[in-house]
Amino acid sequence: MKGKHVTMTSIEHAPNAARATATAEWWRTAVIYQIYPRSFADANGDGVGDLRGITGRLDAIAELGADAVWLSPFYTSPQNDAGYDVADYCDVDPLFGTLADFDELVEAAHALGIRVIVDLVPNHSSSEHRWFREALAAGPGSAERSRYIFRDGRGEAGELPPNNWQSTFDGRAWTRVAEADGQPGQWYLHLFDSSQPDFDWSNRWVQERFLEILRFWLDRGVDGFRVDVAHGLDKEHGLPDYDQPDLTDFFRPSPHWAQPGVHAIYREWRALLDDYAGDRVLCAEAWVSPLTSLSDWVRPDEMHQAFNFVYLATSWDAEELRRVIRDSLAAFGAVGAPSTWVLSNHDVVRHATRLGFAADAELFHGIGPSTPGLPDPATALRRARAATALMLALPGSAYLYQGEELGLPEALDIPDADRQDPAWRRSAGERYGRDGCRVPLPWEADGTAIGFNDTGLSWLPQPEQWRTLARDRQRLDPASTLRFYERALRLRREHALGAGAIAWERTSGDVMDLRNQGIRVIVNLGDHAIALPAGTVVLSSVPLDDPARLPVDAAVWMREE
Numbered sequence: 001m002k003g004k005h006v007t008m009t010s011i012e013h014a015p016n017a018a019r020a021t022a023t024a025e026w027w028r029t030a031v032i033y034q035i036y037p038r039s040f041a042d043a044n045g046d047g048v049g050d051l052r053g054i055t056g057r058l059d060a061i062a063e064l065g066a067d068a069v070w071l072s073p074f075y076t077s078p079q080n081d082a083g084y085d086v087a088d089y090c091d092v093d094p095l096f097g098t099l100a101d102f103d104e105l106v107e108a109a110h111a112l113g114i115r116v117i118v119d120l121v122p123n124h125s126s127s128e129h130r131w132f133r134e135a136l137a138a139g140p141g142s143a144e145r146s147r148y149i150f151r152d153g154r155g156e157a158g159e160l161p162p163n164n165w166q167s168t169f170d171g172r173a174w175t176r177v178a179e180a181d182g183q184p185g186q187w188y189l190h191l192f193d194s195s196q197p198d199f200d201w202s203n204r205w206v207q208e209r210f211l212e213i214l215r216f217w218l219d220r221g222v223d224g225f226r227v228d229v230a231h232g233l234d235k236e237h238g239l240p241d242y243d244q245p246d247l248t249d250f251f252r253p254s255p256h257w258a259q260p261g262v263h264a265i266y267r268e269w270r271a272l273l274d275d276y277a278g279d280r281v282l283c284a285e286a287w288v289s290p291l292t293s294l295s296d297w298v299r300p301d302e303m304h305q306a307f308n309f310v311y312l313a314t315s316w317d318a319e320e321l322r323r324v325i326r327d328s329l330a331a332f333g334a335v336g337a338p339s340t341w342v343l344s345n346h347d348v349v350r351h352a353t354r355l356g357f358a359a360d361a362e363l364f365h366g367i368g369p370s371t372p373g374l375p376d377p378a379t380a381l382r383r384a385r386a387a388t389a390l391m392l393a394l395p396g397s398a399y400l401y402q403g404e405e406l407g408l409p410e411a412l413d414i415p416d417a418d419r420q421d422p423a424w425r426r427s428a429g430e431r432y433g434r435d436g437c438r439v440p441l442p443w444e445a446d447g448t449a450i451g452f453n454d455t456g457l458s459w460l461p462q463p464e465q466w467r468t469l470a471r472d473r474q475r476l477d478p479a480s481t482l483r484f485y486e487r488a489l490r491l492r493r494e495h496a497l498g499a500g501a502i503a504w505e506r507t508s509g510d511v512m513d514l515r516n517q518g519i520r521v522i523v524n525l526g527d528h529a530i531a532l533p534a535g536t537v538v539l540s541s542v543p544l545d546d547p548a549r550l551p552v553d554a555a556v557w558m559r560e561e
């Protein structure tokens with residue numbers, strides 16, 4: 001076949017990789033564990049996690065039973081948006097290590113049968129990227145400026161921004177630059193922070209640079225890419241004003257999200273990936289609704305997966321959940337793609353807190369101590385475990401976010417001075433932002449920094465109560481969230497639930513009741529315990545006091561006799 005690349009670290013050559021090589025198109029059913037490198041494990045003790053820290057802890061992911069990891073950005077970056085502001089796409093930031101550390105990580109993961117997906121950030125670079133600095137220096141009308149979206153301002157002296165678009169992180173989406181003569185000049189677009197200028201994807205030069213970046217990482221042996229802001233690369237021609245100033249409602253149609261031009265870009269990427277051996281994947285971070293539009297991202301010649309954020313955004317309600325599951329399977333099924341289920345990631349309130357809120361709570365800007373309606377933590381955790389049992393029973397693939405296997409809640413009491421999310425800064429403290437889901441993991445109850453490192457430093461403070469949630473404690477407790485996740489993943493694999501199909505036993509009421517591959521899945525979202533049918537409970541989201549009854553906010557998987 002033309003242009004096949006086989007690299008030393010590609011997974012086919014891993015001696016112990018039977019699990020990962022067992023199926024073609026592994027991504028259709030895979031459970032993929034998101035690692036947020038800053039907060040996973042810190043080998044050099046500077047308070048920020050790093051690549052060697054990850055390599056040293058990969059056994060925990062193998063033990064959990066995940067098929068792959070996705071690493072959030074570790075590239076050269078001033079870290080204004082925790083690495084989603086990339087200054088060099090083909091190097092590792094010294095904060096996280098070196099390219100050699102990365103190669104070691106990939107080799108170690110592959111040896112364990114774990115695939116490695118990296119994050120690609122194509123919508124914008126850092127303003128520190130050489131390409132942007134050259135664009136600033138070259139001046140209006142230059143080829144360098146055309147890599148990004150520079151425009152003259154409105155108003156008599158160009159003093160007004162070119163349109164009314166707002167940044168996702170609050171404030172306007174345009175920043176004015178000073179030209180070579182020191183005078184205020186053009187404006188550039190940034191849908192996120194002002195240190196994250198948007199590329200102009202209609203420019204072939206930009207497209208070609210990203211093809212090179214894809215090849216760079218594919219040649220190093222990565223198994224795929226999670227594509228950041230995959231719905232944002234194409235902007236409506238003429239950049240028209242827009243009457244919805246709050247850009248955080250990502251599901252609303254707008255001139256900057258979900259424009260049709262994005263699809264040609266991903267078709268070209270897909271063709272490039274298809275030229276490589278080893279079933280490499282593209283996963284879209286696309287906040288797109290309805291599901292029948294999101295499925296455009298995963299048509300046969302485009303990406304393989306797209307996070308199902310409509311599912312993530314669904315509240316703890318049986319009717320709503322049934323509807324979104326049905327709609328998802330229909331929409332993705334119609335294009336021959338799996339649904340990619342997800343409940344938590346580094347941008348949203350952890351589901352072990354989120355699911356305890358009332359359905360209409362406004363959580364998108366993050367939560368903190370003054371947020372109204374803070375839930376009872378025990379109820380929220382019960383629901384989270386039940387929600388996970390439901391998600392992992394569904395056909396398709398699923399992403400887990402580091403720490404959810406420990407039942408970590410959102411950290412609320414982060415001192416203002418420690419908060420780092422640009423949304424917190426840009427909104428002058430009006431939005432708590434996402435720091436609460438990014439706190440470094442607890443590994444050892446009695447360790448310094450709860451086992452995150454051996455110096456006690458931590459870029460965000462860890463709640464002292466997290467000692468009881470540490471992984472070493474949970475490993476010894478058969479009723480822990482960790483042991484529940486391990487069991488769920490093992491059974492999911494044994495019964496090939498990811499490759500199954502759903503039959504509904506009940507289609508109304510507060511109890512969800514469905515079958516997949518001979519496993520009956522029952523979730524109680526009502527307000528009283530219910531009787532369980534005859535059969536053997538193989539997984540329960542909480543210990544059952546009475547084996548014949550399912551309490552409120554709990555789920556079981558059963559084998560019927």
Ligand code: NOJ
Nearest residue numbers: 081084192228229346347
């Ligand atoms: C989505 C990423 O997940 C988020 O963390 C980041 O701030 C924005 N994209 C901008 O890159």
